[in-house]
Amino acid sequence: MQTSLEEVLSQIHSVPSEYLYRAREHLDRLTKPIGSLGKLEEMAARFIAIQGRDVELPLKKGIFIFAADHGVTEEGVSAYPQEVTAQMVKNFLNGGAAINVLARHFDATTTVVDMGVNWDLKGLAGLRHNKIALGTGNIAKGPAMTRTQAEQALQTGIDLANEFAKKEFNLLGAGDMGIGNTTASAAILSVIGEQPVDSITGRGTGIDDPALKKKIETIKKAVELNNPDLDDPIDVLAKLGGFEIGGMAGLVLGAAANKIPVVVDGLISGAAAILAYEIAPSIRDYLFLSHKSQEPAHQVCFDILEMKPYFDLEMRLGEGTGAAIAMNLVEASVKIYKEMATFEGADISEKQG
C-alpha cells in the first residue's frame, strides 16, 4: 500500500538530541583521544542517533540511480548527446559503469530506476520501470512537467524508500543519470538559493566557453519564463524539472520517514535534497553529504543546509559515485563505534590533568 506524501511528511521527525549526546558519550570512551577521528566520529554519532537502537553489521546498503532525460538538451547545453542517458542505463545494468565498480567494491546493491528516459527501455531486465514521460519538456520553452508528474516523481522515490526499509536496508544512497541535468539543477538552486545564474553555472560533463554561455542564457530564460514559486518546492520541481531529481527528493523524504540515513552525491542529488529540505526541513537530520562536486552550484546546497560535505576528491561524475564512497566511510564509522575497545575494557590510562 502506498504512503501518501502527506502521511510521509507526518512521519518525519527530528532526531532527538539526547540520542546524539549518548552516542558521543560512547565514542568518548573508546581508546583514542577524544574527537581524534574527526568526521568519522560525527558520522557514527549521527548514524547511531538516527537509528536510536542497536545496529547490525554489516550495514545493508542500497544505491539508487535515478535516470531521466531533459528536453532542455535541445538548446545545446551539454557536451554529450541525449541518447547517452539510455546507453548509460544499459551500462549500469551490465555492471560496466563507475558506480557499478564502486558498489561492488563497497558491497552495496544498485537499483537503476527509469524515471523518464527518452528511449523505449521496456523489457530491459533488472531496470525499475517508473517512466513518467519520455523526458521533461524544454524548460527554455515551458515547464519541465506538470504538478501531477512532479508528485508522481516524489512518490516513486518514497515508494522505493518504503520498499527498501521493509527489506531492512539501513543506509541508502542517491545517484543520478541524465544528460542535461546540471542545467536543471543549477536552475532549481538559483531559484531556491536566490543566487545569480552566472556565478553558479558550471561545465557539467565538460562544455566549452560558447556552450557555457548558452547554458547560462538558457537557465536565465527558463527561470524567467516559468517563474516558479520560491515558497512551493513542488512548483519549482515541476517548472524546472528533472524526473530523476523528483525521484531522489522522494527517496530522501521516504528515508527520513523510515528513520534511515540517506547519503546524497553531487550537484543533482544535492538539488534533490534541497527540494526535500524545503518540503520537510527535518530531513536534514537524516542527510549525509558525501563529497563536494566540481560544479559551482553545489555550494548553494551546503549554504542552504549549513552543512559541509565530507570530502572533495575533485569528482563530477554523478551516478552516486561520491555517495558510494561516503556510505563505505559511514559503515567504517559505525564499525568503529561498535567494535573499538574502551579505555576501561582495554585497561589503558586516560588523559592526564
Next chain:
Amino acid sequence: MQTSLEEVLSQIHSVPSEYLYRAREHLDRLTKPIGSLGKLEEMAARFIAIQGRDVELPLKKGIFIFAADHGVTEEGVSAYPQEVTAQMVKNFLNGGAAINVLARHFDATTTVVDMGVNWDLKGLAGLRHNKIALGTGNIAKGPAMTRTQAEQALQTGIDLANEFAKKEFNLLGAGDMGIGNTTASAAILSVIGEQPVDSITGRGTGIDDPALKKKIETIKKAVELNNPDLDDPIDVLAKLGGFEIGGMAGLVLGAAANKIPVVVDGLISGAAAILAYEIAPSIRDYLFLSHKSQEPAHQVCFDILEMKPYFDLEMRLGEGTGAAIAMNLVEASVKIYKEMATFEGADISEKQG
C-alpha cells in the same frame, strides 16, 4: 639476506612518465567524462604506472604500525602518560584499536612492530620484536639515538618492505604509535622544512595552552642543542628521533625499491616520508599521501613534496587510520581502471564537437 641501505638506494628509480601517460590514456577510454573521477583517476594512473604491469585484484594490502617511546615525554609535552604506548600495542594485538577496525573493514593485514617501546614486551604473541632501545633519549638533553641506531631503524623498515614484497603485497601503509611523537616529528620538520617552531607545533593528542607552550620551548631547545645537519637526513633522525619514524622512513624506501606504492598517514609518517625523500627523492613517485592531519606541521610535508593529501576528515589519531582509508580508495580506483567498460565496448556515444 638483508639488503643494505646502499643497495636499496640503488634500486629506487623514478616511474617512467610514459607508463603514467599510457595509464591515463586507458582511463580516458572508460565510460565517464574525461577526468570526472578526479583524484580517483590520479590514484589509479599512479598505481598502474608504478606496477608497470597487470595487477591482480583484490590488492594485497598491508598496514604497519611502528611503535616506540620518546624520552622527551619527561618534559611534559603530551596529554597521555608514556605507558599508553605499550598499552596501545596490546590493544592493537587484541584488535581493539581504531586501526584494527578499519583494517578489518578494508581487508588489510596489520603488522605491529616494536621499534623501541619503553616496556618489556617480550613474549607478546603477534608482535614484531625489533626493539632498538627502551625509548629514545630526551632530545631536550641530548640526541634521540646514535647514528647506528638510526640506521638500524631504517633497516628494520627496509627489511619489512622486502619481506612483504616477497609475499606479493602490492600496497603498503605506514602508521605509528608513540606518546610524544608529534614533538619529535615537528622538530624534524622544523629543521628540514626550515620553518619556525612556533607556527608548526600542534596540540597532539590534546594538550592545553601551558603544555603547548612547554612543547614549543622543548622543540626549540632540542633543535638548538642537537644542531642536526640539515643536509644529512640520517643525522636529523638520530638527533631528533623517533625509532618508529626511522622504521617508517625505511618502509617507504623499501617499498619504492620494490616498486610498491606506499601510503602514509598523518604527521608522524609524513615526517618519516620526508626523511625518506631527503635520502632518495625518487620515493616521491611511490608515495600516496592519504589525509591532512589536524597537526599544523603536517603542512610542511605537503610543501616539501609539492603534493596534496587526498582528503581531510579532521583526523589526528595516527596508527595508520588515514592511510587505511586511502588504501581502500586506491584499491577502488584500481578496480575502476580494470573493471569499467570503455565507450567502444559499451557502444556509448562520445563527447560532441
